[in-house]
Amino acid sequence: MRVEIKFAGFGGQGIIKSGIIIAAAACIHGGKNAVQTQSYGPESRGGACKSEVVISEEDIDFPKVVEPDVLVVMSQHAYNEYVENVKPGGTIIMDPDMIPHEVDLKNAQVHRIPATKIAEELGKKIVANIVMLGAFVAITRILDANAVKESIKENIPKGTEELNLKAFEQGYEYGKTLPKSQA
Amino acid sequence: MPSKRSLLTGAHFMNGDVACAEGAIAAGCRFFAGYPITPATEIAEHLSQRMPEFGGIYIQMEDEIASMAAVLGASYAGLKAMTATSGPGFSLMQENIGLAVMTETPCVIVDIMRGGPSTGQPTLPGQQDVMQARWGSHGDYATVALAPSSVQEMFDLTLEAFNLAETYRVPAMLLGDEIVAHMYEKLVIPPPDKLRIVNRKRPNVPREEYMPFKPDEDLVPPMACFGEGYHFHATGLTHDERGYPQTSSSEAQQKLVTRLCNKIRKNEDKIIRVEETMLDDADVAVVAYGIVARSALSAVRKAREKGIKAGLLRLITLWPFPEKRVAQLAEQTKAIVVPEMNCGQMVLEVERKAKETPVAFLSKLGEEPHTPLEILEEIRRNS
The missing domain is CATH 3.40.50.970 (Thiamin diphosphate (ThDP)-binding fold, Pyr/PP domains)
Structure with a gap:
């Protein structure tokens, strides 16, 4: 089974890093095939940014996401750009504080995770992406939480492990207890 | 560690x-x-x-x-x-x-x-x-x-x-x-x-007899290292086997430039590498390379699921171009599809060898390569 995941937001939110962490977790710790691609503007920070992950038991030919099963979205701009493109019945995990304007979606599972607020409460707004990853793992169950935690440790700056793992746990707990809401 | x-x-x-x-x-x-x-x-x-x-x-x-x-x-x-x-x-x-x-x-x-x-x-x-x-x-x-x-x-x-x-x-x-x-x-x-590691051929003649541009039979001259004591003169000007300029000799120009081209051309069977997928019975061949070849592979697999006999020739070597293989494919297939992220470059090489076989070019510029479905559609049109 081929699973397509798109992470989107703006440069500086750790969007590309999120994709790398998830793909590495699947590939190195999960024994699956995975590939991560990315797209960002020349301004890097502040510009539109997306990170795509394909996970499969089989060889992955086309490495780009065509119609995501899961969209993890952290900015209004990215929401507007990608939300209509999610696979029918697919999953949207979004930060409602970054996305004040939602559209009516007919056929998607929408999960609202206040990741930026949770990260601020932890003392560092920049770990909002890791909060989202925690929620992503709890909601989608595509990957094992321990595999993702190992991957986080390998892909973050030394000395930030405690903060990042705490961010992951908080997102995971929030995602686990969240009732599913049809849009 | x-x-x-x-x-x-x-x-x-x-x-x-x-x-x-x-x-x-x-x-x-x-x-x-x-x-x-x-x-x-x-x-x-x-x-x-x-x-x-x-x-x-x-x-x-x-x-x-x-x-x-x-x-x-x-x-x-x-x-x-x-x-x-x-x-x-x-x-x-x-x-x-x-x-x-x-x-x-x-x-x-x-x-x-x-x-x-x-x-x-x-x-x-x-x-x-x-x-x-x-x-x-x-x-x-x-x-x-x-x-x-x-x-x-x-x-x-x-x-x-x-x-x-x-x-x-x-x-x-x-x-x-x-x-x-x-x-x-x-x-x-x-x-x-x-790992297979190749190192340049070294000279096996006395230092004073060395000629840095005198080829062996494979058309490639052994190469000494500057500073080791070999006679070694190098220039961008047309030169003889010693490396000395020959700026008015037609013969030197003919001999040198022909050899520079031939050392690749005459060894192309050793150099060229392609990857073939489901080409044996293919009616439509896709010729692609780089990231686009991944999309083409997906398209070819989808075509087979729909009963269309499609195959992929993935170019690993772009230059020298595998013209013999492309010519064979053109004889075997009804059409060749060439998707590229440009306005039509390698497709010119394919056309040069395809003769009467139609070649469909698919251009895509910007952020994304062709999707598998875009290539599949072109395969279907030509099947």
């Missing part, structure tokens, strides 16, 4: 640029000169750390013209040498690539293609430099260019580019694209004793 000087043997989840840098290290490259440019910067960045660990040299030059010149100097001094750039830098390097051809200097030029012309779209992919890789410098020459389509091939083909450069004393090019370069994927680095 492996020592800092060892190859990273084992499985990794790595991006294509870093895999390319590690491929260079594994090939024995010990000199890198370059100027940072998106989307090739990570190659330079990684080698700036790794080269010193291996006792090699990393140098950031003032621009790409100087980078290419430094690479030639290092190669003449006996080191395997490389640079990495993207379109704008590749343009600046062309003059010294010509000098590398004329002085038969082994070296590797990595061009991670982005959207052009000019500065174009720095962070987006393209396949627009493939003809420049063949014809970018003035004069007549033949050279080698390889097109990776996975992170594994960014490693494997960088190593292969060094082997070809050393075997034929040519500048060898690796034409990646932004997606393959920035993509993270599994890479397996073999143990050192499983």
Whole structure:
């Protein structure tokens, strides 16, 4: 089974890093095939940014996401750009504080995770992406939480492990207890 | 822990640029000169750390013209040498690539293609430099260019580019694209004793009898190292086997330039590599390379599911172009589909060999390569 995941937001939110962490977790710790691609503007920070992950038991030919099963979205701009493109019945995990304007979606599972607020409460707004990853793992169950935690440790700056793992746990707990809401 | 000087043997989840840098290290490259440019910067960045660990040299030059010149100097001094750039830098390097051809200097030029012309779209992919890789410098020459389509091939083909450069004393090019370069994927680095490493032929004559441009039977002259005491004169001017300028001899020009072309042409069966998928009974063949070949593979598989006999010829070697194989395919198939992220470049080569067989070209520019469905639609139209 081929699973397509798109992470989107703006440069500086750790969007590309999120994709790398998830793909590495699947590939190195999960024994699956995975590939991560990315797209960002020349301004890097502040510009539109997306990170795509394909996970499969089989060889992955086309490495780009065509119609995501899961969209993890952290900015209004990215929401507007990608939300209509999610696979029918697919999953949207979004930060409602970054996305004040939602559209009516007919056929998607929408999960609202206040990741930026949770990260601020932890003392560092920049770990909002890791909060989202925690929620992503709890909601989608595509990957094992321990595999993702190992991957986080390998892909973050030394000395930030405690903060990042705490961010992951908080997102995971929030995602686990969240009732599913049809849009 | 492996020592800092060892190859990273084992499985990794790595991006294509870093895999390319590690491929260079594994090939024995010990000199890198370059100027940072998106989307090739990570190659330079990684080698700036790794080269010193291996006792090699990393140098950031003032621009790409100087980078290419430094690479030639290092190669003449006996080191395997490389640079990495993207379109704008590749343009600046062309003059010294010509000098590398004329002085038969082994070296590797990595061009991670982005959207052009000019500065174009720095962070987006393209396949627009493939003809420049063949014809970018003035004069007549033949050279080698390889097109990776996975992170594994960014490693494997960088190593292969060094082997070809050393075997034929040519500048060898690796034409990646932004997606393959920035993509993270599994890479397996073999143990050192499983790698095939080629080093340039050394002279086996007394130093005073050495002629740096006197070829062996394979048309490639053995190469001494500057400073070892061999008679060695090198120039961009047309020269004789001693390397002395011959600026008014038609015979010298005929002999030298013909050999420069023939040392690739006559060895092309040894150089050319393609990957064939489901071509045996194919009615429609897709010819693709780089990232687009991954989309084409998916399209061909989908076509088969729908009962359309489609197959894929993936070009690993762009130059020399596998013209014999394409000519055979044209005889066997009803149509050939060529998707490229440019306005039509390798398709010209395909058309040249396809004769009466229709060739459908599919262009795509900007952020995304062709989707599998876009290529499938074109296969269907031509089946």
